[in-house]
Amino acid sequence: MMNYPLLLTTFLQRAARFFPKKEIVSVYANGTFRYDYGQAYKRCCQLAHALESLGIKHGDRVASFSLNNHRHFELYFGVPGMGAVLHTLNVRLSPEHLVYIMNHAGDRVMFIDEDLWFMVDPVKDQLKTVEHFVIMSQSGTMPPTTLSPVVLYDDLIKKFPEDYPFSPDRDENEAALICYTSATTGDPKGVVYSHRALYLHSLVVGLTLGAMERDCLLHVVPMFHANAWGAPFLGAALGCKQVLPGRQILDMKALCKIISDEKATFTCGVPTIWMMLYKYLEEGGEHDFSSIRTVVSGGSAMPRHLMESFRDKYGFNIAQCYGMTETTPFVSAAIPKSYMDNWPDKELFDLKTTVGIIATGLELRLENIETGDEAKMDGKDMGEICLRGPWIASEYYKDPERSKSTFRDGWLHTGDIATMNEEGYMSLVDRTKDLIKSGGEWISSVDLENAIMAHPMVLEAAVIGMPDEKWQERPLACVVPSPGRENEISAESVKSFLQDKIAKWWIPDEFVFLKEIPKTSVGKFNKKELRKTVLPTLKK
Amino acid sequence: MMNYPLLLTTFLQRAARFFPKKEIVSVYANGTFRYDYGQAYKRCCQLAHALESLGIKHGDRVASFSLNNHRHFELYFGVPGMGAVLHTLNVRLSPEHLVYIMNHAGDRVMFIDEDLWFMVDPVKDQLKTVEHFVIMSQSGTMPPTTLSPVVLYDDLIKKFPEDYPFSPDRDENEAALICYTSATTGDPKGVVYSHRALYLHSLVVGLTLGAMERDCLLHVVPMFHANAWGAPFLGAALGCKQVLPGRQILDMKALCKIISDEKATFTCGVPTIWMMLYKYLEEGGEHDFSSIRTVVSGGSAMPRHLMESFRDKYGFNIAQCYGMTETTPFVSAAIPKSYMDNWPDKELFDLKTTVGIIATGLELRLENIETGDEAKMDGKDMGEICLRGPWIASEYYKDPERSKSTFRDGWLHTGDIATMNEEGYMSLVDRTKDLIKSGGEWISSVDLENAIMAHPMVLEAAVIGMPDEKWQERPLACVVPSPGRENEISAESVKSFLQDKIAKWWIPDEFVFLKEIPKTSVGKFNKKELRKTVLPTLKK
Numbered sequence A, B: 001m002m003n004y005p006l007l008l009t010t011f012l013q014r015a016a017r018f019f020p021k022k023e024i025v026s027v028y029a030n031g032t033f034r035y036d037y038g039q040a041y042k043r044c045c046q047l048a049h050a051l052e053s054l055g056i057k058h059g060d061r062v063a064s065f066s067l068n069n070h071r072h073f074e075l076y077f078g079v080p081g082m083g084a085v086l087h088t089l090n091v092r093l094s095p096e097h098l099v100y101i102m103n104h105a106g107d108r109v110m111f112i113d114e115d116l117w118f119m120v121d122p123v124k125d126q127l128k129t130v131e132h133f134v135i136m137s138q139s140g141t142m143p144p145t146t147l148s149p150v151v152l153y154d155d156l157i158k159k160f161p162e163d164y165p166f167s168p169d170r171d172e173n174e175a176a177l178i179c180y181t182s183a184t185t186g187d188p189k190g191v192v193y194s195h196r197a198l199y200l201h202s203l204v205v206g207l208t209l210g211a212m213e214r215d216c217l218l219h220v221v222p223m224f225h226a227n228a229w230g231a232p233f234l235g236a237a238l239g240c241k242q243v244l245p246g247r248q249i250l251d252m253k254a255l256c257k258i259i260s261d262e263k264a265t266f267t268c269g270v271p272t273i274w275m276m277l278y279k280y281l282e283e284g285g286e287h288d289f290s291s292i293r294t295v296v297s298g299g300s301a302m303p304r305h306l307m308e309s310f311r312d313k314y315g316f317n318i319a320q321c322y323g324m325t326e327t328t329p330f331v332s333a334a335i336p337k338s339y340m341d342n343w344p345d346k347e348l349f350d351l352k353t354t355v356g357i358i359a360t361g362l363e364l365r366l367e368n369i370e371t372g373d374e375a376k377m378d379g380k381d382m383g384e385i386c387l388r389g390p391w392i393a394s395e396y397y398k399d400p401e402r403s404k405s406t407f408r409d410g411w412l413h414t415g416d417i418a419t420m421n422e423e424g425y426m427s428l429v430d431r432t433k434d435l436i437k438s439g440g441e442w443i444s445s446v447d448l449e450n451a452i453m454a455h456p457m458v459l460e461a462a463v464i465g466m467p468d469e470k471w472q473e474r475p476l477a478c479v480v481p482s483p484g485r486e487n488e489i490s491a492e493s494v495k496s497f498l499q500d501k502i503a504k505w506w507i508p509d510e511f512v513f514l515k516e517i518p519k520t521s522v523g524k525f526n527k528k529e530l531r532k533t534v535l536p537t538l539k540k
Helices: A008-018 A037-053 A070-081 A095-105 A117-126 A153-157 A195-209 A226-238 A246-250 A252-262 A271-282 A304-314 A345-352 A400-406 A445-453 A491-498 A527-538 B008-018 B037-053 B070-081 B095-105 B117-126 B153-157 B195-209 B226-238 B246-250 B252-262 B271-282 B304-314 B345-352 B400-406 B445-453 B491-498 B527-538
Strands: A023-028 A031-036 A061-065 A085-088 A109-113 A132-136 A150-152 A175-181 A189-194 A216-219 A241-244 A266-269 A294-297 A318-323 A330-333 A363-367 A383-388 A411-420 A426-431 A436-438 A441-443 A458-468 A472-481 A510-513 B023-028 B031-036 B061-065 B085-088 B109-113 B132-136 B150-152 B175-181 B189-194 B216-219 B241-244 B266-269 B294-297 B318-323 B330-333 B363-367 B383-388 B411-420 B426-431 B436-438 B441-443 B458-468 B472-481 B510-513
Touching (some): A008 A070, A008 A195, A008 A226, A023 A070, A023 A246, A023 A252, A031 A037, A037 A070, A037 A153, A061 A070, A070 A085, A070 A175, A070 A226, A095 A117, A095 A175, A109 A117, A175 A195, A189 A195, A195 A226, A195 A330, A195 B195, A216 A226, A216 A252, A226 A241, A246 A271, A252 A271, A271 A304, A304 A318, A304 A345, A318 A345, A363 A411, A426 A445, A445 A458, A445 A472, A472 A527, A491 A510, A510 A527, B008 B070, B008 B195, B008 B226, B023 B246, B037 B070, B037 B153, B061 B070, B070 B109, B070 B241, B085 B095, B095 B117, B117 B132, B132 B153, B175 B195, B189 B195, B195 B226, B195 B330, B216 B226, B241 B252, B246 B252, B246 B271, B252 B271, B304 B318, B304 B345, B400 B411, B436 B458, B441 B445, B445 B491, B458 B527, B510 B527
Parallel strands (some): A085 A175, A109 A132, A132 A150, A216 A241, A216 A266, A266 A294, A436 A472, A472 A510, B023 B241, B061 B085, B061 B109, B085 B175, B109 B132, B132 B150, B436 B472, B472 B510
Antiparallel strands (some): A175 A189, A318 A330, A363 A383, A383 A411, A458 A472, B023 B031, B363 B383, B411 B426
8 A cells, every 4th residue: 555644735635626615714803704725725825835935844833823713724734734833822821821832832933813912912022932923914904013023924925826835745743733731730731743643533533423525614612722623624624614703702692693604514612612602592692503413512521401401492412522632632422322312311311411432543441540450331430541542642742751640651641530331431520630539449529529519508619638547538528608608508518418419438527618719720620729728727 | 642553453442342232244045143343353353363373473364255244254353453464355256366366365274155165176276375274154064175174163263262462563554455456467466455544444435425333334345345345344443233245235135125124324336236226126126225325336337327216216325436446445436515405406417427526535636648747627638547545555466567557656547537527526438548549639438339339229339449540540339239130230320320429530430240249257348359359350
C-alpha cells in the first residue's frame, strides 16, 4: 500500500474540488457572511502564502484569538496546511495565563478578532515572541489598537495567489494545532495535535455520530476549545455546510434564528449553552428545531431532568459525550445500542446520562487506583479512566515534569474515576484526587455531594476528605444553605435526610456551613482552596 | 500524540468487549449457525494460538478457500491478528491459476470449506509450500479427502486458550491480507493489504455509506473478492450484526428469506447477483425488503433500467460504487449531493448510474493518456483514472516488472478511462487499451458498443481498433445478431441506425458478424482474442 500521509489538507482539497458550492456561513453582529468551499479554499491558499511571506516556517506557532467565524475557519486549514501550528487561544483566559501560554508556545504571529484587540493591547509588551499582529476584521477598518506591527487579515492575504502547492510529501505526525488546558494547580498545559490524530478523530466522530454530507454543522462550541471538537475538519471531510455563529452563541434568540434560518442539523456544545437555551425556550422563546438531528453535549454533565425535558418538550435529543483537551477531545458517546430500542424510557435515560461507550479505535483501562487491576463491568466497581489510541496525547508540550505523572506506562491517566455497567457505559463518579478513602473503601465525593444537594435546604455542597486516625479519611461536608434557610438547617437534619439514601458509612461526621463554595476559573468547586481554608479550622 | 498503530484487532477487541451480544449469523445449507462477537473473539484467539502451534510466524501466508461463513470470518481477524497474512483464494480460479498463486504467495497453511476439498485434491501435489490443510466443517465430519496432513478446524483450535495477547506494539504497515487479481494477460497479480489500509478503508466506507451500529450487514460479495469490500472489518468497527450467507448467495429465494429473517439493512454485491435477484422478483418471488437501507453494487456497471425498476417496483435503492483489487477496493460512490434533492428524477439517475465521487482521503487525477494533463470536468474530456491514497496499492506482490507499468510517479494508473462532470461524478468510458485512436481523436469502444447494441437486431457487439493507413486506427464492429435475425441484419442497416446517435466519424467502416463474442473467465469481452482471430481475416 502507498505510504500516503493522513493530512488535514486532503479533506479541504476534496471539498473544494467536489463540493465547491457547499456553503460556509459566518454570522456577525451586523450581518451574515456567506461563501463556499471553493472560495474558502482560495483564501486558505492565500493565507498560506501570506504566512510564508511573514517568514513562518514548518513547525512555527501561529496564534488565534478569535471566536467562531470564517477567518478562524481559514486559519484551521491554512496554518497547518502550510506546515505551521495553529495555537487556538481561549479568549476567556486571564491576562497572566494568556501571556504565559503565548510565551511558552513561542507564537510568532497572532490573529485577533477585531472586537478582541483591547484584551491584547494591555499585555502586548509581555508577549516575547510575537512578531506580527493580524486583525481579523469584517468591517474592513483597523480598530484603534496600539499593537504593532499590525495589519488587517484581508489586506495581508489579498495580494497572494489563490492556489498553493499543499503537498502530500509530509509526515502525518507533524503538529497541526496546539491547545492549552487549564490546570487546577500551576500553569496551563499544552497539548499538540498531529495531522494524523485530527484526521482519524474526524472520521471516528463522524462515524460514531452518523454525520453525513447532508448535515449542516453549527459550531456552537468555541473553536478555541479543543479543536471545536473536530467538527470543522469532519465537515470538510464530508463536504458539509458549516455555520460559524460568532458571538451569537450566547444570544439564544439569535442562536435559534440561526438554527432555523440555516436548517442546522448537527451541533456540539457545553451544557451551559444548552441550559441557557432551555431557559430561553421555557420563557416562550421563538424556535424551530425541525432540521435538528444530532445535538452533542460534552465538557461537563448535563442534568438528567434537563435532557428529559429538552427531548419531551422540544424534541431536542441530546447525545452526551466525554473527552478532554488531551484526547482531541472525543472519547465516548452515550448512544443506546440498537437492541435497546424497546427498553423502557427510564432505563434508556439511565444510559443517555452516562458518558457512554468508548469510541472505535481507542483502548480503555478502568484502573483500580490502588491495585492497578481492571475494574469490573458491574456499574459499581470504580477505576480511573486510562486511555490509549491514535488521538490520545502522549505528553504535555515542553513540560516533562507534569507529563510524567499523567502519561504513564503508555497510557493517559485522565484523573477521572468512573464505573462501567455491563453494557460498557461509563459513569463519572469523581476526580482521583477528590475520592475519599475511608476504612479501606472509596467514597465518591461527587455522589455524596449530589445526595446532600437533594436536601431542600441545601443550595450547594462540596465534600472533601479530612484526615482520621481510625478510618484514615472521613468525608467532610461543606454546605451552603438555601437563601433564607440558614437558621433552619443543621448537620443533624442533613444526616437524617441521608439515612436511607446512601450507605451509612458514607454519611459525613462533620458539617461546615459556608456562605459560598470557592470556585475555579471554569466554575468547578475549588476543593484545593476548601482544603486549605476549612481543614485548619477543624483541627482539635 | 501517541504512536498507536491502526490495527484490525482493535476493532474486534472493542466489539467483543462492548458489543459481545451482537450476533454473527452464518447460513449453511442445512441450517443457520448463530453466535456473537463475544464467542467469535474467543475462537479468533484460539485460532491465533493454533496457527502458532503450526509454526506460523509474523508475515507468513495462510490461505483460505472458502465462501462466506463464520470460520472464514474468524480467519479474517485471527490470521492478521497474530501477525500472519490471510490469502483469500477465489474458489472459481482455474486449477492452473490456483496452483500458481498459492506457490507465488508461498502459502504455508490452507483452510478449505468442507464442500470444496474436491477442487484442491487434484492439484495437491503441485502446491509446493503448503504444510497443513485444515477443513472447515460445519457437519463435524472429515470429508473423504486425500489431502495430508489434514485436520478439522474445530479440532485444531479447541484445545487452545480463549484469550490471546493481541498487542498494539506492532507496525500498522504490516501485511494483513493478500488477494490476487486476474490479469487479462499473464499470471494473476497479488495485492498486499496492510492493517493501516484496511482500517482506514473501513472508516471511510462506513462514513461514506452512512453505516452505523444498528445496521445488519449481509455479505453477499464473496469474502475472497477484495476483502469482501471491507464490510466485515467495518461491521466489527461499529459492532454491527453480520450475516454470512454461504452458498445461498446464488439462491435468490434463500437470499430473500435471509434478508427478511435477519432484517438485513446493508448489503454489497456485484450486478450479476442483483440481476438474478431482479429476475426472481419479476417471476413473483417472495421477498420483504422493508429492513433494507443501503444496497451497494460494484465490480461492473449496473444497467440503468434495472436500477430504475429495482427502485420503482421493489424499493431497492442501489448505490453504485467503483473500485478494484488494487484499491482495497473502495474508490467512489454515486450518491447524489444533498442540494440535488429537488432535481428531476431523470437527472438524479444520470448521476446514480455514474461511478460517483471519489471517497474522502483519496486523491484523483483524470489524466489525458497522451499529454498527461488533467481532463476537464465537463462530462466529455476523457482521462485515465489515476489514484493515490492510504488504501491504494503501490506495487504487485513480487512482480517488479508489471508493477512498473501500473504504479508510476507515485500514482496507480487504473487503466480505466473516464469522464467527469462538473459536479465531480465520474463515468467509465473504456479501458485504456481498448480506446481507439482515429485521426488524432479518441473513440470509446464501450460507448460505441452500447450504441450498436441498442439496435433491435443486435444481441451483442464488441468494438476493436483496426490499423488504418490514413486514420491510424478505425473502429471494427464485431456483431452477434439476435437469434433468428441473422439473415436480416446488415452492416448498412446498423450504420444507418447509428447516423443520428453518434458522431459520424465514430461509425465503423467494417462490420464482422459472429456467432458469439469470446469472453474472459470473468465474463468480459475478450478483445485480445478478438484481435487475434478477427483482424487477420480482414487483411487485404
